[in-house]
Amino acid sequence: MNDPSPRRYDLDWIRIGAFFLLILYHVGMFYVPWDWHVKSPHPIAWLEPVMLATNPWRLSLLFLVSGAATRFMADKLAPSILAGQRTARLLPPLVFGMLIVVPPQSYYEIVEQLGFDQGYLAFYGRYLTASGNWCDADGCLITPTWNHLWFVAYLLVYTLVLAGLIAWGRPALIRLEQALARLPAWTLLLAPIVFLGLARAVLLPRFGVTHALVDDGYNHVLSFSMFLFGYLTAKSEAVRTRLIALRWPALALAVCAYLAFSLYAWTWRDAATDPAASLVLAMRFVYAVDQWGAIIAILGFGARHLNRSHPALSYLTLAVFPYYIVHQTVIVVAGHHLAQAGLPQALEAALLISLTVAACGATYEVVRRVPLLRPLFGLKPEAPAVTTAERVLPIRNG
Template sequence: METTARRYDIDWLRVIAIGLLLIYHAAIVFQPWGVFIGFIQSNDSMDSLWIPMSMLNVWRIPLLFFVSGMGVYFSMRKRSWKQLLTERSWRILLPFIFGMLAIVPLHQFIWQDYYSQAISYMPGRGHLWFLGNIFCYVVLLLPVFYYLLRKPDSLAVRFIRKVMTHPAGALMVALLIMLETILVSPQSYELYAHTWHGFYMGLLAFLFGFLMVWVGQPFWDSILKWRWLYLASAGILFGVRWLVFELQPPLYLFPIETTAWIYTVFAFGYRYLNRPGQVLKYLSKAAYPVYILHMVFLYMGATFVLPMDVPLLIKFLVVTLISLLGSLLVFELFIRRTWLIGVLFGCRRRPVNNYKVPAPCISSEGN
């Protein structure tokens, strides 16, 4: 499998990461600290959700940064740096600004109404902080990426290739993330949103995601060979974090577990998910708009479901479904079919005659 061909496993991992994000956000509604980070919160908690949430916490957001870096590599194969910046401005910066002004205030209205607060217009990054970070990374790392592509025989490039394709290359990734974590010393490793730790860690993940596909086949052959070792390492490290440290280990242990999970996910994804299909084709188009929209329907679902006298598990499942299906419905009825709305939600443009208009919504990262 050549990395110059379309990588369906990366498309799948993007879709899966967005799906996990929706489920995780629905689970926050049923945690005792949800309201402190701006979520509508159930009066009763589901403590059983915290263990799987903790397992996901160390790699679900880093995975999105890795995948986004990979997407930039695929986009750069057929674009100049000016074209790439223009394309990323339309597909990341514009939806980010639109979301801050229109989507985030909408779910803030729902929160204010639920808690009987004064209704006020509150634009902000909210859950869309990720898009702002990604656009910054593109601007900051673009010179590095083009250097790697145009100087394949330089000493630095040969060194990076050698390290990335070595089985112990994962240790370099872990050590650099560890260095970032130690230097920044975040209050909580898993708190990525609106923090410098999240920004710098995301920058490293974005860079290494690019390197993984830039290096090419030798990297993927290597992680495929060692996938069971990565999986065992990730499982053991999570077990130690849970059973020995009660989910609060020293900060330096988190990056090692993060890297082990990331390499595990990419290796098994490459092995089993690199296949096309109609389901993937549709979900790849929907993932980005669903990510932008889902908090509105999550809050709507919470206001509708939480007052009901039904088991907590049923409430959790219904809130999750409302978040997902509501977002998909808006995507299907409006975003996918209306070019102007599609642009605001990150759908590509295509040339028609002498003008540029958006194409039907497609995969969000250019793979």
């Protein structure tokens, strides 16, 4: 039986699931034949369509759920307090991550790709002072960098922008929220697909995806629109009801679009010529169908089946952010060294996943017990032991 309370446990579960999918995705990036920080010497071509199963929607879903969490906070706080609290929660992990957590990723990247052999201390001094001059035919490595922590930087900026909108444009936000709540179910499904397809067709060729904040126009339109949608619909029972009703049609659309886009991507992955412009344009919209259909399906099934608490939720809700902060560095370092051990690839992959989960878990268990470390990993500066106040943090509490 679903929990009848207004707590959105379903969004907590979805957030946790999306972050753990991200960990598996980055393990896959070590093996798939796409560019990444470090690579297996034995790439696995068939992983490409597997990776594409979550590529269109995974991060968009995280921004949407983050917007919903922000809504429950914003309704209890003045905009200035909201901005201050989120800055205090997100900025320390971002700075700490750029200075301590992320540098090993860049180090092993230049070791593998540029043959750097002067050791980590020599690297780190150049990393901090942006004086490495680590370049190849594709460009130069700019440091310090945030790598996978770009999500934290963008989330912080979007929260500050939203706080400004709440302070100076609350009536407009209310009208927009009311308009979304009145949308018929099929409009809720189809209109965002048109928007996402147009954004991908017009903005992606111009901007690409850089994760560099200042020149990432397509990604901002995509990610901030998802963040704002989550904020505006988090408390709408009408939208929640329509999401549940749409879950099966949305899933069918997402599966069909995924199959079509995967076939397209596989067919043209090694082609000597580019596909026709009309085909590329069509695939922009097919990608959008996959993207929004999957998000609607996940939200709908989640609202229908996951809106309930569980003893594991109290642990996972707190653990997921520290896991996210450290996971990619563990994958890069462990992947680089495991690749040199000559193990069977299946065993190597199993060890890489196991080491990543174990290292993330150990990090969280240490961090949550050390008050000075908690803010650096996105945890509130509370007592080191888990207290009653930490037991369950539903999505409405941010």
